[in-house]
Amino acid sequence: MSRRLGLIAGINTFQDPAFRPLRYAENDARALAQWLVNNQGGKWSPGDVQLIQGQHVTHELFKSLVSQMCTQLAAPGDQVLLYFAGQAFVDERTGDGYLALANTQMQNTQTALHLGTLIRQILPQCRASQLVFVFDCYQTGQLWSMRRTSPFDFTPLLGRTLSGSLQPTKHLLTFSCRGNEFGEERGEQGLGIFAHRMIAGLCGPARDPQSGNITFQQLQSVLAQNLDEQHKIIAIGQLQAPFLLAGEPAPQPIEPVHTAAGSSPAHQPLHTTTGNFGNATATQVAPPPGPPQQLNANAQKEQQIAQLVAQAKQQLQQNNQPYALQLLEQALQVQPTNVEALTLKSQLLGSLGRTREAFTTVDQLIQVDANNALGWSMRAVLLNNSGQYQAALVAIERSLELNPNNPETYGIKTNIMASLASAQSSNGKSPMTPLSKETATTSLPGRFLGSLTLQFLGTLLAIGGLALLVVPKLPAPLGLLIASIGLGLLCVHAFLGAFRHGLKSVFTTLLFSLVGFAIVGGAYKFGETRLISLFKTHPSLLEPTIFFAIALPILSTLALFLAIIGYIAGLINRLRKRG
Numbered sequence: 280m281s282r283r284l285g286l287i288a289g290i291n292t293f294q295d296p297a298f299r300p301l302r303y304a305e306n307d308a309r310a311l312a313q314w315l316v317n318n319q320g321g322k323w324s325p326g327d328v329q330l331i332q333g334q335h336v337t338h339e340l341f342k343s344l345v346s347q348m349c350t351q352l353a354a355p356g357d358q359v360l361l362y363f364a365g366q367a368f369v370d371e372r373t374g375d376g377y378l379a380l381a382n383t384q385m386q387n388t389q390t391a392l393h394l395g396t397l398i399r400q401i402l403p404q405c406r407a408s409q410l411v412f413v414f415d416c417y418q419t420g421q422l423w424s425m426r427r428t429s430p431f432d433f434t435p436l437l438g439r440t441l442s443g444s445l446q447p448t449k450h451l452l453t454f455s456c457r458g459n460e461f462g463e464e465r466g467e468q469g470l471g472i473f474a475h476r477m478i479a480g481l482c483g484p485a486r487d488p489q490s491g492n493i494t495f496q497q498l499q500s501v502l503a504q505n506l507d508e509q510h511k512i513i514a515i516g517q518l519q520a521p522f523l524l525a526g527e528p529a530p531q532p533i534e535p536v537h538t539a540a541g542s543s544p545a546h547q548p549l550h551t552t553t554g555n556f557g558n559a560t561a562t563q564v565a566p567p568p569g570p571p572q573q574l575n576a577n578a579q580k581e582q583q584i585a586q587l588v589a590q591a592k593q594q595l596q597q598n599n600q601p602y603a604l605q606l607l608e609q610a611l612q613v614q615p616t617n618v619e620a621l622t623l624k625s626q627l628l629g630s631l632g633r634t635r636e637a638f639t640t641v642d643q644l645i646q647v648d649a650n651n652a653l654g655w656s657m658r659a660v661l662l663n664n665s666g667q668y669q670a671a672l673v674a675i676e677r678s679l680e681l682n683p684n685n686p687e688t689y690g691i692k693t694n695i696m697a698s699l700a701s702a703q704s705s706n707g708k709s710p711m712t713p714l715s716k717e718t719a720t721t722s723l724p725g726r727f728l729g730s731l732t733l734q735f736l737g738t739l740l741a742i743g744g745l746a747l748l749v750v751p752k753l754p755a756p757l758g759l760l761i762a763s764i765g766l767g768l769l770c771v772h773a774f775l776g777a778f779r780h781g782l783k784s785v786f787t788t789l790l791f792s793l794v795g796f797a798i799v800g801g802a803y804k805f806g807e808t809r810l811i812s813l814f815k816t817h818p819s820l821l822e823p824t825i826f827f828a829i830a831l832p833i834l835s836t837l838a839l840f841l842a843i844i845g846y847i848a849g850l851i852n853r854l855r856k857r858g
Contacts, residue, residue, distance in 0.1 A: 281356035283321075283523070284407070285328040286348055287312045290336050290365040290381050297385040298419060301457070303466045304364035305332045307415065307474030311362055314481055321481075321493075321525040333596070336365070338380040338390045345397070349405035357407040358522060364457070364474070367394075367416040369423040369435050376436035379419070394437065402450055409522050411451045411495055415473050418459035431456040431509050451495070451522070454513045455506075462509045473510045476502060481524065492526030584610045588619055600627060616647045625657050637661055652682035659691055668699040701852065734776065734838075737768030738791045742798065742831065773838045777845035778852075788842035792835035 289308025291301045312330040314320040329344065345361065353359050366379040370388050377383075377391035384390050402410065418431070426435035433454040455473040458464035467475040480501040485493050495518070502512055587610035594603035604627055610620040621644040628637035638661055644654040655678035662671035675692045682688065740761055769791070776784035 281358070281408070282327055282354075283323050283358045283360070284348055284353055285312070285315055285323060285360045285362070286344055287315075287328065287330045287362045288336050288341060288364065289332050290379075291333065292381075293366065293379060294382050295379075295384045298366045298368075298379050298383070299417070301365070301417060301464055303464065303469070303471035303474070304415075304457070306469055307364045307471045308332055308362065310470055310474060310478055314478055315360075315524075334381045336380050337382045338392060341378075341380050342392055345392075346401050349401055349407070349410070353405055353407035353410075355406055355408060359405060359407045359410040360522075360524075361410070361412040362415065363413070364415040364471070365417070366419050367414065367436055368418075368420040369426070371420065371422045374422065374426075374435075374438070376438065378414075378416070385420075398452075405450075407449075409449055409451075409518055409520065411453070411518070411522055414452065414454045415457055415471065416454065417457040417464060424460060430461040431459065431511075433513050437515070449518070450516045451518050452515045453499075454515075455510050458509075473502075473506065476505050476510070480505070486525070490526060492521075493524045495522035495524055498524065580613055584614055584617055584620065587613075588617075588623065591620075591623060595623075595627070600631060603627060604631075615643075618644065618648055618651065621647065622651075622653060622657075625654075629657065629661060634661060634665060650681055652678045652685065652688070655681065656685075656688055656691055659695060663691075663695045663698055666702070668695060668702060671695045672699065733768055733772045734788065734791055737764075737770075737772065738794065740764055740768065742794075769834070769838050770841050773842040774845035777842040778849035781846060781849065785839075785842045785846050788839055792839040794835075796832055796835060798831060 287308045289305040291303075291305045293300070308330060309332065312328055315323040315328050316325045331340065331344070348359060348361075363378060367376065368379055368385060368391075369376055373388075375388070376394040377388055378394065378397075379385070379391055382390055402412075414433075416436075418433075418436070423435045428434065433456070436454075456462070457471060457473065465472050470478065477498065480498050481493060485498040485501045487493070487497065499512060499514070506512065587606045591603040591606040591610070594600075594606065604624065607620050607624045607627070610617060611624070614620075621640055625637055625640040625644060628634075628640060637657075641654055641658045641661060644651060645658065648654065655674050659671045659674035659678060662668075662674060672692070672695050675688065675695055678685075678688050679692065743761060773784075773788045777788065
């Protein structure tokens with residue numbers, strides 16, 4: 280029995296900024312795939328339709344999937360539908376046309392899909408009786424603009440020789456302009472113009488009233504009447520028989536196929552990576568009777584697990600966490616020790632706040648692979664969120680031993696140490712090792728005096744550094760350096776002191792700030808006459824003195840402001856811990 284195979288791809292954003300982001304491409308691909316497999320739509324087998332979107336549509340993956348579908352999956356009597364929503368461009372060095380994939384760099388055409396390779400090498404090998412490739416592309420590139428003969432012309436993309444490479448009665452390529460410099464990408468009801476009109480046509484106007492079938496040829500006729508100049512279809516090639524999009528196909532003679540030695544024309548099921556399309560569930564279709572090559576049990580198990588994990592990732596991208604978790608559970612039932620499934624499940628449970636289950640899954644992951652750095656990092660995060668800071672520190676140290684070059688792990692360690700220090704300072708004790716009352720009583724005043732000393736030292740350095748700017752024989756950078764060090768000490772310990780010790784630390788910072796204002800105010804009040812005579816004798820001192828008089832009050836105000844912020848933050852932290 281013949282099959283209908285589909286590969287649907289859509290890309291909104293690209294790694295190369297030369298390609299402008301699109302708004303509707305991924306929605307368009309998803310909508311078409313949903314219609315194809317929906318019971319009220321095309322009723323295609325979900326296992327025969329594959330949807331890939333966004334950053335997953337890399338050059339390597341897309342080219343391999345197109346080649347696999349044409350040369351391995353398709354068989355005589357089958358119909359193949361390919362749909363690409365994204366960007367296309369013309370290389371300025373060679374003049375060749377390319378499809379831009381998620382990881383394509385315009386200056387490196389090896390990362391793009393060459394249309395010449397697609398049309399001359401891949402499509403001619405397709406064993407299906409019919410193939411339709413729909414290009415719903417944004418036109419990019421200066422050379423394209425120079426060579427076009429009309430505002431939305433696709434001729435520069437194809438050149439003059441590619442169309443002759445198509446098989447005249449089996450292949451049909453259609454092109455619609457998503458946008459260019461003459462017309463921006465536009466949408467209707469969350470879809471691009473072309474995709475919206477296409478779905479609308481498939482939902483009724485293109486259906487034959489007698490048979491109920493929908494063919495691509497009928498859809499073309501409907502779109503020709505409903506599309507504007509920008510989006511109208513440009514078709515290359517032709518199909519001798521109707522290409523059925525919905526309905527029961529009429530019996531067709533199967534063309535003889537000559538296969539190379541060792542190859543098999545048997546059907547192979549195409550797995551999907553999209554989870555469910557609307558009301559249809561993406562399942563793998565069993566191959567028809569025949570002599571296909573049988574995979575061994577382990578290979579089948581690995582393939583099933585990879586499919587489930589890929590579907591789970593796709594569901595996570597669509598914020599469907601419950602269904603993603605269900606898919607991961609299915610994968611772990613097949614292979615309870617699968618590291619990728621355990622890792623993804625741990626992350627998902629942690630994000631959902633199901634801490635106990637996340638702990639269990641992470642422990643299982645570490646038992647399976649004790650040298651899994653990511654597993655130890657996840658355990659550290661869970662322990663830190665649970666208030667077990669010492670144990671979290673041990674776990675993150677283990678992760679750093681296994682992978683010392685991961686900057687995210689160092690960030691997790693910093694957070695854990697900050698949580699540990701905060702807990703110790705606010706409670707007067709370690710969360711793991713209780714301190715005696717005597718030790719806690721003696722340690723808090725000691726910390727306060729230490730913070731007070733450092734604030735005093737910072738104030739002296741800041742004032743001294745600014746004062747050095749007035750001394751003409753000393754280099755100005757020296758004074759600025761000393762003042763910066765003092766400012767750093769003053770501000771940091773003003774904030775930390777108020778966070779840890781409350782109002783008494785704010786009061787001491789206020790005193791230090793008043794000293795700064797007093798110095799400037801006293802100099803102006805009691806030394807105005809002397810300063811004026813000094814400036815007349817040494818005019819070069821005027822500018823640094825003004826800078827000193829402005830900077831010192833600003834620094835004093837900044838330290839006091841940070842102290843107030845620190846006090847508020849500390850108060851909120853203490854109230855939260857009590858609650």
